[in-house]
Amino acid sequence: MRTATRPPRLTRRGRPPLRRLLPDLGLGLVAALGLAPFGLWAATPLAMGLLLWRLARAHPSAVFWHGLAAGFGWFALALSWIVEPFLVDIARHGWMSPFALILMALGGALFWAVPAWAAARLARGWRQRAVAIAAALILSDWLRGWIFTGFPWAQIGHVWIDTPIGQTAAVTGALGLGVVTLTMAALPCLFWRPAQRAPLLPGTLLALLLLGGLWAEGLSRLAQPLPSDRDLTLRVVQPNAAQHLKWDPEWSAVFFRRLLDLSAEPGPRDLVIWPETAVNFLLEDAGPVLPAMSQAAGAPLIMGIQRREGSRFYNSLATVGPGGELGQIYDKFHLVPFGEYIPWGDALARIGITAFAAQQGNGYSAGPGPGTLSLPGIPDLQPLICYEAIFPQHLRALDQRPGWLLQATNDAWFGAFSGPYQHLAQARLRAIETGLPLVRAANTGVSAIIDAHGRIRASLPLNEAGRIDAPLPGALPPTVWSRLGNAPVLALLVLILAASLAPRRRRRT
Known part of the structure; x- marks a missing residue:
């Protein structure tokens, strides 16, 4: 006779009725409240714990649908900013916004539904199923x-960025923060005992102990002093060019004058930084105004600008030295699909299909890859243009470690609710992972000086024009993550997944 340790099934075989999927949708929505701008981090492990409980108890053939509903809720709230680019020119593109959100949420939900279904099909016991689904979601x-x-x-794992637990990313990266989240979520399931009066108590206590230990470790790391600030002052200029006016000929002249005026304001500065696509003209046409830009800056200048080579256009950063002398150029290489380029774009351009956000040509061409910019008297920096800052792998692609990171971005595309704050949070995570300070120049905000612990030293709020004058924070030694990357966490996840999928010996009494 087998012992009864398995809870009853939540659902039967096949696709559940819609009413049984609504709780999963709600759990996905609640879990997403841990992300910026809400920051309700406790909601995520709690909601994910209930979700794992439901997935582990569901029939394996129904897990796909439960995972799809939960993933749709998570991504629908987390990516709600995706409608904003279509509202810039609402008369032409506004009708696309609901379709963009639904398709993005469904696409993201598949990255929950498919691995959850596969793990549920292969795992043998319901506890093993909960662990396997958790590991599969992180790998996804x-x-x-x-x-x-x-x-x-x-x-x-992004829900921990603004907490002391976020400091764990210096060792494990963002992937390890996901392990933290789903470990807390899975522990009550793993230690569930049906015969006990409080069957969830042991696992819950272990989850709280894990939370407290990691929180204390993060506070300890934050209490450690950083190296001294560099003896140089950066001026970050935020022109606040509204996206619907940014390329208008009259308004672009206003924004260009604003850039010059803010750059020329009194105060010491060793480097002036303008955001992505700060000006409406091409680099090839900038010759007559480069001396005026250099004079206004009163120091070396890094500016976002578009440039052309033959029939190709690039989203670039260019350095300008004394007298308007043009220096190094960096071309963005990780482009936004359908926003900055269209797959098979040369062919599709013949029938009128072009990139949504690119302002020149049919779309941008990709640069050669990660690199550095060097200016006299300034530590070498690794530039990241907008979208590139969400990819941690690019920060380990250089042979020589830079002294700091620079993100030039135009977050006006993301609206003013969640997108800019999520983008800022990910930039802070890049600083934690690498132990390098990060300077953020954003067209409409949030511009910021971020130290090597991911803390904001100085910032300008959304939708305000202004400047930041602040020293460049010091850099920490290379972190464990910057040396090893995600390999240790991936190996651990594979081992956990393999153990949870191993055949279980039947117990008999």
């Missing part, structure tokens, strides 16, 4: 950062 988060050019936005 990693895969989402690579497949189809990658989109590692709204990962499960």
